[in-house]
Amino acid sequence: METTARLGMPLIEPGQAQKEMVHNEALTLLDAGVQSSVLAAGVDVPPSVPMPGQCWIVGHVPEGSWAGNASSIAMWTEGGWRFLRPTEGWSVWDASAQQVLRYVAGSWETGIISARRIVIGGTPVLGAQQPAVPTPSGGNVIDIEVRRAIAAMLVALRTHGLIAP
Structure with a gap:
């Protein structure tokens, strides 16, 4: 049976009997894949009493009817x-x-947002990482508390990836 290139939907062949079965199968697969929502991800064992329409992302070592x-x-x-x-x-x-x-890259990832910049309400709030901000040092007049506060802020910004190390 021929299938579509991207989604693997079954195609109706010329002169095929029971075309509705192939068409219904394709609609069922589209129902699972378009605007998809799953109950859980990384599940290896199929649920014992699933309901029609419920979806899961199969884990890395599937068992039973999910094997392969x-x-x-x-x-x-x-x-x-x-x-x-x-x-x-x-x-x-x-x-x-x-x-x-x-x-x-061949696996499901969660919690990772890839973006060039973040804009909230039309205002850019985060863009590309800029060159490192040097940690304050030296000088004749030193306010130790201010230097500690600035150094702590720089550590926090670097830890969160907002400025270069």
């Missing part, structure tokens, strides 16, 4: 399990973690 489908999106249907193999850049909402997962 590591990292796939598994959706329970009235006809059994359906699996979608993700491709680079897919995003999925993980309801248990309340986070977006992204499929990058």
Whole structure:
């Protein structure tokens, strides 16, 4: 059976009998993959009593009816399990973690936001990392408390990756 290049949806062949079955299968897979939301990610054991439409991201060592489908999106249907193999850049909402997962370099990552800059309410609040800010040192008149406060702020900014080390 031929499938689409990106999502692997089954294609209806000319003169094929029971075309509705292929069409319904494709719709079922689209239902799992478009604007996808999963109950949990990294699950290796299929749930014992899934409900139709519920989805999970299969873990690295799947068992039972999930064997051979590591990292796939598994959706329970009235006809059994359906699996979608993700491709680079897919995003999925993980309801248990309340986070977006992204499929990058062959695995699902969570909690990582990749951006060139962050704009809130039209105001840029974070851009590309700038050159390092030197830690204060030397001088004839030294206010030790101020230097300690500035040094602590620089450490915090460097620790959070907001300025270069």
